[in-house]
Amino acid sequence: MPKHLLRPQGDYPCAGLPRRLAAIFYDAMLCLALLIVVAFIYKLVLMGFYGEAQLKQMSDAGALDGDPLLSTLLLLSLFGFFAKFWTHSGQTLGMQVWGLRMQNRDGSAITLWQALLRFLVAIGSWLLLGLGFLWVLWDKEKRSWHDMYSDSQVVQLPKNIHKK
Numbered sequence: 001m002p003k004h005l006l007r008p009q010g011d012y013p014c015a016g017l018p019r020r021l022a023a024i025f026y027d028a029m030l031c032l033a034l035l036i037v038v039a040f041i042y043k044l045v046l047m048g049f050y051g052e053a054q055l056k057q058m059s060d061a062g063a064l065d066g067d068p069l070l071s072t073l074l075l076l077s078l079f080g081f082f083a084k085f086w087t088h089s090g091q092t093l094g095m096q097v098w099g100l101r102m103q104n105r106d107g108s109a110i111t112l113w114q115a116l117l118r119f120l121v122a123i124g125s126w127l128l129l130g131l132g133f134l135w136v137l138w139d140k141e142k143r144s145w146h147d148m149y150s151d152s153q154v155v156q157l158p159k160n161i162h163k164k
Contacts, residue, residue, distance in 0.1 A: 003108035006090045012155035014142035026094030083115040114150040121146040
């Protein structure tokens with residue numbers, strides 16, 4: 001399968017930690033909204049299946065606490081959000097705002113497999129108190145753990161890129 005080259009092409013510098021964190025914060029707000037919508041739809045489906053009274057009883061009894069199906073749907077929704085943006089345009093909405101792009105070293109879009117690796121390693125990074133993200137400060141190429149593991153990079157696009 002031929003590689004999907006992202007536009008514009010160029011040799012852009014790797015993104016630093018402050019911009020990455022700003023984009024992460026922006027995307028976190030969008031992801032929170034996504035999770036709320038997915039959970040709401042899930043609860044509506046449950047209500048249609050069980051009925052409102054039985055669903056309330058189940059909820060009061062704690063039967064819905066730690067629902068593995070809901071947890072799985074939420075995790076898949078988050079992965080779908082990031083994978084769609086990363087594999088098509090190389091930019092989530094937060095990355096667009098902060099002028100960042102995810103790409104392979106040759107300027108092509110990352111694959112779905114690379115997106116999955118990035119996603120899973122980033123979760124591990126957060127679980128270790130963000131150490132994988134802070135790694136950007138020590139790495140000479142400004143790579144995080146998920147950059148290294150997925151063999152991809154986050155670059156900073158020039159500000160005048162959209163005026164062309």
